Amino acid sequence: MSSHSTDGTAAVHEPVFTGATRARLEAVFANYPTKQACLLPALWMVQEERGWISEPAIGEVAEVLHLTPAYVKGVVTFYTMYHTHPVGRHFIQVCTTSPCNICGAEDVVKALLAATGCGELGATSPDGRFTVIEVECLGACGFATPILVDDDFIENVSPDRVPDILQRYP
């Protein structure tokens, strides 16, 4: 199996579910009465290991769970947290829904886009370090504006805190 990475070169798909990752998946099988129900956990494992979910990875997940690639793709694209394209080394999600919006979330987005060099939402910075996206309510509206940098949930972000925060993510 091969796929095309962003720079256009063909890359061979190294299977994700081998060794320790395979063992983790086997443990998940015990948690659900069907293999299909292991799909979301399996997709999370792929993303943890590879940073995003490629076509060949979708094929591999389909195979281990006895599903079709088309079915798996349909599920992957339903959920906004699964990346179907490579993203920057650090992935930043900013809440801009109304409660945060009225507390200045749009200014936080502007500050992040400028300081990371991403320029626009969804784009990766030229150095490959960051991707910034806007997301809907992160469930922390009393701590506006919350952002997620990779798995780190950071509360009360204001534009002036942006440089300090970014510095923690080389």
Next chain:
Amino acid sequence: MGFPHPSHPKETVVLSQYFGAAEARTYDGWVARGGYEGLRKALGMSREAIVEEVKASGLRGRGGAGFPTGLKWSFMPKDVVKPHYLVCNADESEPGTFKDREIMRWTPHALIEGCAIAAYAIGAERCYIYIRGEFTEPWAIMSKAVEEAYARGALGADALGSGKRVDMILHRGAGAYICGEETAMMNSIEGKRGNPRIKPPFPAVAGLFGLPTTINNVETLAAVPHILTRGAAWYKALCLGNPKSTGTKLISICGHIQRPGNYEVTMGTPLKEILYEMAGGPRPGRTFKAIIPGGSSVPIMTREEAEAALFDYEGIVEQGSMLGSAGLIVMDDTTDMVYQIWRLARFYAHESCAQCTQCREGTAWTTKILERILAGRGKQEDFQLLLDLSENMTGKTICVLSDSCAAPVVSGIRKFRSEFEAYIAGAREPTLAGV
């Protein structure tokens, strides 16, 4: 308590008593605070007796709909011929709501204990806790707590030495507001797209994996151990006059307010006290303009309506809105209502699962029309167009996401019409470049 602020004297602190106390997160810390006594007691009772106790407490679902919890449990088949499931709804994605997150972050064992009691009461040996994908910290804390509860014998094949099996599995969501809807959640656990299902069949008949299932919200389940240990009568007495709304309620307050946070009050507390005394009122020099009391999916209240309301299920309805998830979004006189209503419509358009035409088209069109108004190209006819669309989106779809989009639009036009007029008349600078 008004976490992250100290407890206010007017709060009634039950669920939030240990918010901020990290030791309460551990098994020993929880037991030292009286934890797992409710489960121990429950495991020595009959299933029916627990359901009756919860019924008698008057506890109603804290996820949004306010359905009586004991009654919901009683719909489960009496005899367990096929496996039953409990699902705990920890998807908390309703804009303005952030209470379940604090329960999981500070008192994970309260939730585990509540889930275990509920599972036993409905005849389930297995409970899935569905935690939204973005809640990385609650996930880590809950994982550790579940692991500890197994290691200490509170969960597993012989829960607290009772001979009864209670298993608990955490399931991570992956970014989709709609998965908070109970039937969408079941599909999501089954490894499918999170599309809501047509009801009937209801979950108690054919739910998760086609088997009898009960779904409850985190706050609902976290209240259950207290009801078991202190008794239904104690819980029922937590009420300021309206016996249909009992117990304490966590209220998330956000937006233009001095002290945003989670406050816990007895049902029936005047909303004015919550806003001005507990949460500190508006920012200096400002006044409140609008309050959305139940997460973003309910009608917007004016300041006058909010100040007149008693905070319980019926009290908020009397003032023209709904309690919903009790996420209070506070907007002061600096707020551009048209812009914020557009932002909410955009939320619903983004989150629609697109199964129903009225919802898919309605949320998208509503957003477009509001965008046009904000771009200075609105017309008088747009009012009727928005109201007609909303009418068409209400009560006609598989789930109520569609109705939820209409609620702020219709109430917004009715109560803040002059702000729309200002954009349409060109009396106000456009705030969007437009479509």
